[in-house]
Amino acid sequence: MNNVENGHELLVKLAKKGKMEAFESLVRLNETKIYNICLRMLGNKDDALDASQDTFIKAYKNISKFDERSKFSTWLYRIAVNTSLDMLRKNKSINTVSMDDVKENSLGAYEKMPSPEGNPESITLENEGKAEVLSAMEKLSEEYKTALVLRDLQGLSYIEISRITDTSLGTVKSRIARGRRNLREILTGGNVMSLKGGDLN
Amino acid sequence: MRCNEFYDALSLYFDGELDEAGINEMLDHIRECDECRKAYEDYEKLKTIFESIDDEPLPENGHEKIMSAVRNAGKQPKSKLGKTAFKFNKKFAGIAAVVVVVILVGFAAANGFFRAGSSAPKSADYAVAEGAYDYKSAAAYDEPMESNAMTQEAPMAMEDAIETEEAVAFDEEARESVSSLNENTAADTAVEESAKESSSDRLIIRDLYARIEVENYDETVSKLENIAKAYGGYVQDSSVWEDTYYNEYSVKNGEIVLRIPKEHYETVKNGISALGKVYEENESSTDVTAQYVDTEGRLKALRTEQDRLMEILEKCETVEDLITVEERLSQVRADIEVYQNMLNNWDRLVQLSTFRISISEKVPAKVHTKLGFSDRMSDEFVYGLNNFIEGWQNFAVWLAGSFLAIIVIIVIIIIIIKIIKWHLRKRKEKMENMYKE
Numbered sequence: 001m002n003n004v005e006n007g008h009e010l011l012v013k014l015a016k017k018g019k020m021e022a023f024e025s026l027v028r029l030n031e032t033k034i035y036n037i038c039l040r041m042l043g044n045k046d047d048a049l050d051a052s053q054d055t056f057i058k059a060y061k062n063i064s065k066f067d068e069r070s071k072f073s074t075w076l077y078r079i080a081v082n083t084s085l086d087m088l089r090k091n092k093s094i095n096t097v098s099m100d101d102v103k104e105n106s107l108g109a110y111e112k113m114p115s116p117e118g119n120p121e122s123i124t125l126e127n128e129g130k131a132e133v134l135s136a137m138e139k140l141s142e143e144y145k146t147a148l149v150l151r152d153l154q155g156l157s158y159i160e161i162s163r164i165t166d167t168s169l170g171t172v173k174s175r176i177a178r179g180r181r182n183l184r185e186i187l188t189g190g191n192v193m194s195l196k197g198g199d200l201n
Numbered sequence: 202m203r204c205n206e207f208y209d210a211l212s213l214y215f216d217g218e219l220d221e222a223g224i225n226e227m228l229d230h231i232r233e234c235d236e237c238r239k240a241y242e243d244y245e246k247l248k249t250i251f252e253s254i255d256d257e258p259l260p261e262n263g264h265e266k267i268m269s270a271v272r273n274a275g276k277q278p279k280s281k282l283g284k285t286a287f288k289f290n291k292k293f294a295g296i297a298a299v300v301v302v303v304i305l306v307g308f309a310a311a312n313g314f315f316r317a318g319s320s321a322p323k324s325a326d327y328a329v330a331e332g333a334y335d336y337k338s339a340a341a342y343d344e345p346m347e348s349n350a351m352t353q354e355a356p357m358a359m360e361d362a363i364e365t366e367e368a369v370a371f372d373e374e375a376r377e378s379v380s381s382l383n384e385n386t387a388a389d390t391a392v393e394e395s396a397k398e399s400s401s402d403r404l405i406i407r408d409l410y411a412r413i414e415v416e417n418y419d420e421t422v423s424k425l426e427n428i429a430k431a432y433g434g435y436v437q438d439s440s441v442w443e444d445t446y447y448n449e450y451s452v453k454n455g456e457i458v459l460r461i462p463k464e465h466y467e468t469v470k471n472g473i474s475a476l477g478k479v480y481e482e483n484e485s486s487t488d489v490t491a492q493y494v495d496t497e498g499r500l501k502a503l504r505t506e507q508d509r510l511m512e513i514l515e516k517c518e519t520v521e522d523l524i525t526v527e528e529r530l531s532q533v534r535a536d537i538e539v540y541q542n543m544l545n546n547w548d549r550l551v552q553l554s555t556f557r558i559s560i561s562e563k564v565p566a567k568v569h570t571k572l573g574f575s576d577r578m579s580d581e582f583v584y585g586l587n588n589f590i591e592g593w594q595n596f597a598v599w600l601a602g603s604f605l606a607i608i609v610i611i612v613i614i615i616i617i618i619k620i621i622k623w624h625l626r627k628r629k630e631k632m633e634n635m636y637k638e
Contacts, residue, residue, distance in 0.1 A: 020272070027267055035263065036256040049260055053270040060271045069497065129250045151216070152251040158218065159508050169511055177212035184243050 012072050015063050023063070027056055030073060033154070034080045040149040041084035042091075043138045051087050055080040070163070077156075078164045081146055088142065136186040144179030151176050202230045207237050215248055220516050406487045406550045407466055412559040415477035418453035421560055425457055428472055434461035434553065452562040460553040473558060481559075489547050496547075500540045507533050 011029075014022035034055050039048035058079050059066075066075055137145060143165075150161045162172045202210070210227045213219040219227070231238045415421040422439065429436050441455035461469045474482070510530045517523040600607070 020275070023271070024268055027271070028264065031264060031267060032256055032259055035259050039257060045260055049263055049266065052263070053267050056267050056271050057274040060275060069501075129246070130254055133247065133250050134254070152247075153254060158216070158512075169508065170515065173213065173218075173515075174209070176216070177209045180212050180244065180247070181208050184240065184247065187247075188243070 009068065009072075012063070012066065012068060015060075016066070023060055026059075026072070030076050031056070033073070034076060037077060037080045037149060037154060038084050040134070040137065040153050041081065041145065042087060043134075047087060047091070051080065051083050054083045054087075058083065071160075074160055074163050077150070077154075077160075078166070081150075081164060085142060085146070132187060133183070136183055139186050140179060140182055143175050144182055147172060147175040148179045148183065152180075202226050204230075204234060204237055207234070208240065211237075211241060211244055215244055218512070222518060223516065402490075403488055404490045404493050404547065404551045406489060406547075407463060407554040408485045408487075408557070409466075409470060409473075409554065410481070410483040410485075410557045410559075411473055411479060412481040412561070413473070413477040413479050414561050414563055416563055418455060418560060418562040421476050422455070422457060424476060425459060425473070425558065428469060429459045429461060432461050432465040432469060434459055434465075434469075437555075450564065452564050454559075454561045456557065456559045459556040459558070461556060463552060463554050466554045469554075469556065473556065477560075489551070493544065493547055496540050496543050500537060500544065503533050503537045503540065507537065 011022045011026050015026055031052065035048055035052045038051035038055070039045060042048050042051060055076065059076055066072065137148060140148065146165060147161060150156045150164060151158075156164070158169055158172050158176075161176075162169045165172065167175075207227060207230050210219055210223050214224060214227060231241055413421075418441070422441075426436055428434075436457060437460050438458035439455065440457075441453055443451050443453050445451045459469070470484075473479075507530065510526055510533060514523070514526050514530065517526055
């Protein structure tokens, strides 16, 4: 971790001097993460690649403003998240699901959910589960989605998330908690999991 | 624990952010509440699903696509920044061009002035005036041009406010493009620069002390003030005192402290030595890089501790815990402030070099030459006579100034004396009466 960051520091310094090779190394080191953050935020590969491009363009143009005392990857993630959010707002086609509608029938639907443990079906269910979870993530509101993408998919710490989203630690905690709660309600209440489970049974 | 709180705890629990007390409370709640137990199981499932979702690889040629986009953006600043910026550019391209020209003229004027300043530092005053004049004329010239362009290029009616606002925006944009052009040229010489990098990254505080003798104190000080202004610095301190020789010649001495941006250190140093005869010059440079980095590290550690304490604070259950954490937190915050101030102070000191200049006015040559005996006798006699006369004059003046107070004091003294006399007389009368009896 530390070594990686040290490598970053030198590269950042060189990139600040305008050395394209250094910047390219920074791109290579971070592009997969950035692409995946954008992908999970936006939900499709084309948009994700566009957003990744924009992220690195912005980073390249503003690298002189980057404060070397902070972590480069955090700075980059922040740009990626903001770029993705901007793009999301532009693409108005993306639906958001009102949580109130979901809450009402959430419990009943959840009862039908099969247990995935032990039997061969569980593997299938888990595979299905990935897609269901990811599509459910897309229905979350902006803040919750951002929090869960960074925490549950990218595995970042609360502190890092608070720096990326420029919010307090308390806000991050509550967004993650509420985001997960909403996610579960979408999955159970939206009948997504139980429908698939029913097919399997 | 209520179900609402349970979800918060559950979330923290799966991130390993819940303390033991919290975990126990949560588990207690699960035993009592079916609904929440199901939530717990679901969260476990969610967690395994999340863990099974790996990062997807970049699409084919993804890296090349990103890099070519970055390279294009680097070559043509602003063109990739979206439609609105492009439209804006095209619409007001004329004004942008004018602004660029104006800035270039400004730069040229500034360069001319700096050259004048460094090659002929003696005429610093003149150079400043010249520079100011150039700027003024450029600004005056630019205004009508700009508004012309405005009316030609954008015939739609626009409010003055919008007009100026946009002009300002353009100014910035043009500046940015100029600076990004510089960046491009910088990229070419990056290799050489990176070699120098280590030395330019050092944080060095530069100070200069100089003692100079000049013909005219006031003139020199105003020259120094102009130098400070011209190079973006300021006068931090100045003091002056007068020395008198033989009651006849008076010369001014003084000290002035200038703070000048470090880039102009050499120029200003040369300018100062050209102001007069330099008797003493001390340069000192202190490298604070090590301390700076050290302090930065400490600050970072303290910040981390602060974050951790904040986390703990939120989990505190008892008042005692709360107080202990809060106490430590305020200590950490105080330390952070101290270290931050140190860093800020260093930043300032490194950014601005300090010039402490001790100035003494030349003592007229007459005073230095040795006088003959008779001259000294007559000088001393005149001096004594003058002193005597002056002394009496001063006394007379003092009397005139304080005559009211003197009258009051005299009246008081008279009254006191009268009272005492009256007392004595009374006693005497008493005694006489006693004897009579």
